[in-house]
Amino acid sequence: MALIELLEVTKTYRKGEHVVTPLANVSLSVDAGEFFVLLGPSGSGKTTLLNLVAAIDRPDRGSIRVGGVELGTASSSKLSDWRAEHVGYVFQQANLVPVLTAYENVELPLFLFGLSAAERHKRVAIALEAVGLADRATHLPKQLSGGQEQRVAIARAIVADPEILVADEPTGNLDHESAESVLDLLSHLHRERKKTVVMVTHDPRAARYGTRRMVLDKGELKEEGTAR
Amino acid sequence: MIRNRLFALAVCLAPFVVACSESKESAPPAATTASLPEAYHLAAEPAGAKDVLVLKTELKDGDSVVVRGRVQDFVNGLAAFVMTDGALKPCNEEGPMPTCETPWDYCCTDPAEITAASAGVEFRDGENVLRTDAQGFHGLDRLKWVTVKGVAKLDDKGNLTVVADGVYVKP
Amino acid sequence: MRLLPLDYAVRNLGRRPTRTLLAAASSALVAALLVATAAFVRGLDRTFQGAARGDTAILLSSVAERDVVRSTVVAGLGELVAASVRGVATIEGVPAISDEIHMGTNLALPGDKRARPGFVRGVTERAFLVHDAVTLIEGRTPRTGEVIVGRLVAEQLGVEPVALELGKELSFEGAAFTIVGRFAAPGTTIEGEVWTPLAPLRGLTRRDDSSATFVKVTEPAAIAELELFAKRRLDLELVVIPTAIYYKELADYFAPIRNLSWALAGLIALAALFGGANTLNATVQDRVRELATLRAVGYGGWALVGSLAQEALVLASAGALVGLLAARLFLAGSSVRIAMSAFELTVDAPAVLAGIAGALILALFGTAPAAWRVLKLPVAAALKEN
Numbered sequence: 001m002a003l004i005e006l007l008e009v010t011k012t013y014r015k016g017e018h019v020v021t022p023l024a025n026v027s028l029s030v031d032a033g034e035f036f037v038l039l040g041p042s043g044s045g046k047t048t049l050l051n052l053v054a055a056i057d058r059p060d061r062g063s064i065r066v067g068g069v070e071l072g073t074a075s076s077s078k079l080s081d082w083r084a085e086h087v088g089y090v091f092q093q094a095n096l097v098p099v100l101t102a103y104e105n106v107e108l109p110l111f112l113f114g115l116s117a118a119e120r121h122k123r124v125a126i127a128l129e130a131v132g133l134a135d136r137a138t139h140l141p142k143q144l145s146g147g148q149e150q151r152v153a154i155a156r157a158i159v160a161d162p163e164i165l166v167a168d169e170p171t172g173n174l175d176h177e178s179a180e181s182v183l184d185l186l187s188h189l190h191r192e193r194k195k196t197v198v199m200v201t202h203d204p205r206a207a208r209y210g211t212r213r214m215v216l217d218k219g220e221l222k223e224e225g226t227a228r
Numbered sequence: 229m230i231r232n233r234l235f236a237l238a239v240c241l242a243p244f245v246v247a248c249s250e251s252k253e254s255a256p257p258a259a260t261t262a263s264l265p266e267a268y269h270l271a272a273e274p275a276g277a278k279d280v281l282v283l284k285t286e287l288k289d290g291d292s293v294v295v296r297g298r299v300q301d302f303v304n305g306l307a308a309f310v311m312t313d314g315a316l317k318p319c320n321e322e323g324p325m326p327t328c329e330t331p332w333d334y335c336c337t338d339p340a341e342i343t344a345a346s347a348g349v350e351f352r353d354g355e356n357v358l359r360t361d362a363q364g365f366h367g368l369d370r371l372k373w374v375t376v377k378g379v380a381k382l383d384d385k386g387n388l389t390v391v392a393d394g395v396y397v398k399p
Numbered sequence: 400m401r402l403l404p405l406d407y408a409v410r411n412l413g414r415r416p417t418r419t420l421l422a423a424a425s426s427a428l429v430a431a432l433l434v435a436t437a438a439f440v441r442g443l444d445r446t447f448q449g450a451a452r453g454d455t456a457i458l459l460s461s462v463a464e465r466d467v468v469r470s471t472v473v474a475g476l477g478e479l480v481a482a483s484v485r486g487v488a489t490i491e492g493v494p495a496i497s498d499e500i501h502m503g504t505n506l507a508l509p510g511d512k513r514a515r516p517g518f519v520r521g522v523t524e525r526a527f528l529v530h531d532a533v534t535l536i537e538g539r540t541p542r543t544g545e546v547i548v549g550r551l552v553a554e555q556l557g558v559e560p561v562a563l564e565l566g567k568e569l570s571f572e573g574a575a576f577t578i579v580g581r582f583a584a585p586g587t588t589i590e591g592e593v594w595t596p597l598a599p600l601r602g603l604t605r606r607d608d609s610s611a612t613f614v615k616v617t618e619p620a621a622i623a624e625l626e627l628f629a630k631r632r633l634d635l636e637l638v639v640i641p642t643a644i645y646y647k648e649l650a651d652y653f654a655p656i657r658n659l660s661w662a663l664a665g666l667i668a669l670a671a672l673f674g675g676a677n678t679l680n681a682t683v684q685d686r687v688r689e690l691a692t693l694r695a696v697g698y699g700g701w702a703l704v705g706s707l708a709q710e711a712l713v714l715a716s717a718g719a720l721v722g723l724l725a726a727r728l729f730l731a732g733s734s735v736r737i738a739m740s741a742f743e744l745t746v747d748a749p750a751v752l753a754g755i756a757g758a759l760i761l762a763l764f765g766t767a768p769a770a771w772r773v774l775k776l777p778v779a780a781a782l783k784e785n
Contacts (some may be wrong), residue, residue: 048779056695057779077699084697091782095692099410109696155698185402310630328670338461339529342632350627357627359620385634 003164003196004053011048011061014143022048024219025062030212032163035190035197037210040226043067044216045127047168053198054166055079064078066164084112088157091103094149096156103137106155107136115162131185137156149177154185158195165189167199171206183209184192229256235359264307264358266363268376269353270396277375279312280388289382296375299368300332301348303346307351307358311374316345318371332370348389349376366397403693410711411689415685421716422678426718426758427725429671433757436461436725436748439735440657446648448734452647453619454488455529457573458612458629461638464524465648466509467501469609473635474498477525480614484628486621487614488517488528492778495528495615502610506593507570515556515678517775520593521600521609528615532587536578547580549590551743554734569593571640588742596747613642668761675765679711683769691781704770708763715762719755726754752755 006028012021022045030036040046051057052064055071056079064071067086071079083089096105106127110120128134131151141149144155150170157165167186171179189195199210207213213224277296287293297311298318318331328335334342352359362368378392406755419511424497458480473479477496481487488495500521507513518525524540527533541547553560562567567578576595584590601607616622622641629637683690690703731746 019602047783051779051782054695056782080694080697080699089695091692091695093688095688097407097689097693097784098412100407103408104404108403108693111404112697114401160697233513238538253761303623303626305620306627308627308630311632343636346633348630348633383631385632387633389631390427 001032002029003034003065003067004028004030004198005065006049006052008026009049009052009059009064009070010145011045011052011057011059015074022219023052026216026219026221027062027211028188028214028221030196030198032196033190033194034220035187035209035211036199037213038198039202039204039207039213039214040199040200040216042202045219046202046216049216050168050200051164052200053164054089054109055083056089059210084109084160086162086164088154088162088165090150090154090165092140092169092171092172096144096149096152098141101138101140102133102152102155105141105152106159109156109160118138123161126157127159128152130189131155146174146179147181150178150182151176151182151185154182154189159194163196165195165197167197169201169203170199171201171203179203179206184215229321231300246290264351264360264362268392268394269366270375271373272398273398274377274394279315280311281315281345283380284344284347284388287380287382289380289386291379292378293390294375294377295347296373297347299370299374300334300342301373302361302363303357305359305361307362308362309349309362309368310346311376312342313345313348314373318344319346344386347379348387349392349395350389351392363397367399368395368397401698402437402709403698403706404539405709408706409713410461411602411710414713415682416657418678418681422675423515423718423721425671425674426715426762427722429753429761430719430722430758431665432667432722432727432754433746434746434750434754435730435751436660438730438744438746439660441747441750442735442742442745443653443657444590445586445745446647447650448586450530450532450584453643454622454642455615455642456622456635457615457640457642457645458624458625459613459640460611460667461636462549464639464726465640466647467611468503470501471611472610472612473604474576475526476609476612476635477614477636479632480612480625483631484614484624486618486624488617490528495525497522497526497613498597498609498626499526499530499613499723500597500606500610504571506536506556507560508556509568509570515558517552517556517571518591519600519619520592520594521597522594523597526571526594529615530584530587530589531615532584533582533589534584535580536580536583539577540561541576541595543596544574544576545579546593546595547582548594549592551580551734552584555591557732573605585743588780591743597665598663605784607774637713650734650740651754669713672761672765675715675761676768679765679769680772681708684712685773687776687784688783690776691778691784694776695782700776701772701782702772704766707769707773708766711766712759714757715758722758724753727751 006026006131008025008027009023010025011023012019032186034112036048038049048057052059053066060074071081074082103124106124107120112125125134128137133148133151133155136144136148144152171182183206185199186197190197213225215222232237242273247299274294277294280295280297283293283295297313300310300312302309312334316334316337318334319336320331351362352358375396376390376392378390381391458471458472458476459465459467460472480496481494504519505516506517507514538547550565555564563578565578569576569578614625622639625639629639631753645698672745691702727746730744732743
């Protein structure tokens with residue numbers, strides 16, 4: 001069953017004096033439980049598409065429905081609430097708050113749900129355990145390696161237990177070993193926790209982790225292959 | 229986390245603690261007033277009225293008098309006022325003078341001249357002046373023309389006070 | 400709306416220590432300045448309120464335009480009032496009526512090369528019955544050739560307090576006087592005056608009159624009896640002014656100084672406001688990607704604005720605290736010279752509250768440009784910023 005549906009979506013933005021159209025009449029459907037990988041050269045509009053799926057950007061034309069909810073026309077505050085509940089976002093850089101510990105960074109999304117301190121503690125512990133960093137809970141971001149930071153970011157993304165994980169080049173800034181570990185983790189969350197993962201990458205090795213891959217090139221989506 | 233919250237709370241509240249409370253002083257009580265008895269009102273101007281300056285030259289202490297002039301100023305809280313001979317002009321009526329906020333004080337006239345042309349008027353109960361304001365009694369106000377009937381009290385410094393039986397206020 | 404935890408705001412203050420310190424210092428300055436201004440204005444107001452009483456009035460010459468120094472009344476006016484006016488207060492059988500000479504004159508200390516403008520009051524022992532705020536705190540009442548000095552005279556003359564110790568000399572009108580006492584009269588301009596016996600001062604200044612007569616009555620309504628006296632004795636050319644009104648008029652005279660003080664404080668506060676706004680704006684610029692991440696996580700724009708405001712308020716409060724402590728430490732008890740007198744700064748609750756409120760309001764207003772920026776943050780683009 002399609003969890004994410006894009007129908008003839010167009011997105012343009014201004015870059016200096018030029019108007020760029022990274023997405024023109026793009027349609028896409030991602031089923032619940034898929035590990036969907038979007039490949040493509042840089043500047044091809046991959047991140048734009050991901051931001052639309054994660055509801056942090058809006059299309060100029062077309063419809064985006066996720067879990068039956070139309071995101072294109074929802075208000076800004078409704079989108080904030082929707083994001084908190086349904087999407088975990090893993091960025092190319094971990095984007096952790098430098099003055100908060102790993103634990104506190106992971107805890108941040110939970111304040112949006114009005115949970116008790118005990119409930120928050122339980123959930124953070126589970127999330128950190130899941131990313132293998134329970135022993136780094138009290139560390140500040142600067143005390144962690146790049147790979148560890150990204151795993152904390154993944155813990156932050158899954159702590160509220162969203163059904164969708166979106167990841168924008170999550171291994172782009174990592175060495176080979178750390179990248180493998182992060183991708184293994186995403187794959188594990190997909191398989192064991194039944195998360196629907198939408199990942200953007202230009203790295204063919206990372207792409208192998210997906211159950212379905214498509215290529216976005218010059219605003220056009222093409223099927224790339226099937227799962228390994 | 230709790231420590232941080234307490235710190236922030238302490239920082240925010242501390243300046244209010246520095247501001248210690250101080251006591252306030254109370255204001256003095258206001259005087260009470262009643263109105264002047266109607267018996268003092270004269271509906272028509274009594275006959276034989278003389279101007280203050282004229283009267284002062286011919287009367288003796290204890291004479292019954294009828295005196296005419298303009299109200300200069302009142303005593304706040306007591307039934308008494310000062311009247312001045314009509315020959316004196318308040319500064320707002322004296323030619324092309326700039327506007328004067330308190331014309332009844334005859335500020336453009338020599339003080340000695342004002343003193344010579346003025347008389348006190350008192351409404352008494354026995355020896356004491358009535359504890360009420362005369363201002364406002366049948367339109368009695370500063371610079372109003374009045375004729376007062378009463379008994380003259382003259383002191384050795386030439387100060388005339390009329391103990392009034394009645395007052396006529398010219399409309 | 401769910402806000403970010405307060406810890407986030409508090410810990411953020413440590414991210415740029417120099418910037419935080421500068422912002423706190425500016426907040427401290429504003430708070431201290433507002434306290435100083437309020438203390439000055441309230442001190443000034445209190446000075447006139449302290450002397451303004453409902454049960455005392457001044458008999459002045461009607462031609463003196465309500466100026467005690469320019470006024471002249473007959474020398475024995477006090478006795479005349481005592482004999483003819485009902486309702487005069489008496490203390491142990493003595494009527495509380497004080498004939499006085501008030502004069503602005505040049506005072507000199509031994510060795511002085513320049514004149515020091517000061518205020519001298521010629522009084523009798525009865526002055527203490529009327530001006531009951533006046534208390535001798537040292538020494539005794541003066542006799543011929545002697546003076547007592549108010550607590551703030553040293554400040555008013557611009558000399559060290561030691562120069563006006565008991566036994567020291569003070570000259571005016573060509574004669575030398577020995578200081579035999581020191582008095583306090585809290586909250587009045589009297590503290591900046593020099594008092595000397597009335598009769599010898601008359602002789603010295605070749606006057607046979609007084610400046611004014613101060614009368615204390617049994618109740619405020621009895622002031623009307625004084626007015627009646629003035630109206631009966633037109634030959635004396637008197638006006639009766641309750642001190643409550645006299646000192647209010649005097650206070651109104653200083654209104655421009657008060658307004659100017661507030662205007663200056665306002666200008667400096669405005670400069671601090673722009674400084675604070677700029678700092679917060681720079682803070683937002685520094686954290687664009689982090690703020691965008693928080694938006695992506697699910698925090699609304701207003702939640703982030705709330706967190707920024709918390710940050711600004713905690714910082715402003717900390718700064719204000721320092722400023723207020725400094726103000727209390729340095730200002731309380733210090734005095735200011737003004738015209739012919741001096742008064743003490745009043746660092747009281749309202750003054751301190753003015754400082755706090757000013758600093759906090761500035762902090763909140765200073766958040767506005769940064770808040771606007773946060774609310775208008777293009778999240779998708781900001782996530783890519785470095």
